Amino acid sequence: MKHLSILLLLFAFSVSALLAQPDRRPTRSIGNDYSIRAGGTERAVLTAQGQFGLNVNPPTKYVDLRFMDQTRYHQNKWGMEGMLLYNNWNTTTTGHGAAITLAAIGGQGAHMARAMISGQVVDADRMDIVFQNEFGAPDLMRESMRITSEGFVGIGITQSRPARTLHTAGTIRFSALEYGTGDVLVVDDNGDVFRSQAGQAREGRREPRASSNEIEILERRIRLLEADVIELQKALQRQER
Numbered sequence: 001m002k003h004l005s006i007l008l009l010l011f012a013f014s015v016s017a018l019l020a021q022p023d024r025r026p027t028r029s030i031g032n033d034y035s036i037r038a039g040g041t042e043r044a045v046l047t048a049q050g051q052f053g054l055n056v057n058p059p060t061k062y063v064d065l066r067f068m069d070q071t072r073y074h075q076n077k078w079g080m081e082g083m084l085l086y087n088n089w090n091t092t093t094t095g096h097g098a099a100i101t102l103a104a105i106g107g108q109g110a111h112m113a114r115a116m117i118s119g120q121v122v123d124a125d126r127m128d129i130v131f132q133n134e135f136g137a138p139d140l141m142r143e144s145m146r147i148t149s150e151g152f153v154g155i156g157i158t159q160s161r162p163a164r165t166l167h168t169a170g171t172i173r174f175s176a177l178e179y180g181t182g183d184v185l186v187v188d189d190n191g192d193v194f195r196s197q198a199g200q201a202r203e204g205r206r207e208p209r210a211s212s213n214e215i216e217i218l219e220r221r222i223r224l225l226e227a228d229v230i231e232l233q234k235a236l237q238r239q240e241r
Contacts, residue, residue, distance in 0.1 A: 085119075094121045116141070122149060128161070164192065 032048035035057075045057045053059030055066045069081035085098040099118035106113060114134045119127045126149040132141045146154045146162060154162025156169045183195040 094123060097121050097127065111138070114141075122161075 034046040035042050036044040045053045051059040051062050053064045056064050071080050087098045097118050097120040099116050101116045103112055103114045116132045118130050120130050122128050129147040131145040133144050134141055148161055152162040154167045185193050186196050187193055
């Protein structure tokens with residue numbers, strides 16, 4: 001009986017000592033929220049409303065991640081802190097990557113519409129950023145824009161990667177442009193845009209250079225006009241007789 005009393009006394013002392021220390025349990029419930037702790041400090045919380053916060057309590061969005069990083073941005077270095085999505089498939093092939101999908105329900109029939117931003121491996125140590133949109137039946141996606149590892153931007157280029165700094169297969173519209181002076185832009189048969197060449201200035205303005213196809217059309221029209229003139233001359237001669 002004496003030994004039992006001593007054991008009970010030691011147990012009570014141990015419990016009181018634990019209660020007197022800060023809560024170091026890795027996980028615990030706080031009301032209806034669920035807290036994750038590390039090193040005696042709360043690191044994450046999942047609220048009863050379904051919001052998740054990392055290094056913040058209460059979270060202000062459904063996912064609220066916060067951190068402190070003093071690393072400065074450098075255009076040729078990798079190292080700033082943030083979020084990493086890593087496809088760890090070990091392969092020598094290309095075309096795979098990692099993606100972030102955005103989705104919401106709406107429109108006729110209350111169907112889910114989606115858009116996706118992905119990083120696509122195109123070669124060793126090279127990745128394109130690809131923007132895709134759902135535009136029809138479920139799972140029917142199309143590539144709307146791509147930023148290549150070379151720094152080229154393609155808009156509406158669906159069959160290949162963009163070949164110029166800005167490459168589009170559609171129309172271009174400019175609004176509210178300011179007036180100014182400068183070179184005239186010309187478009188060649190490949191769709192590439194250039195400044196008009198020096199030496200083509202006329203009255204202080206450089207004229208665009210016609211393409212070979214436009215020149216051929218103009219020459220054909222001139223020949224037709226010449227034939228019409230000859231016929232008119234013959235008709236006038238017949239009237240004079």
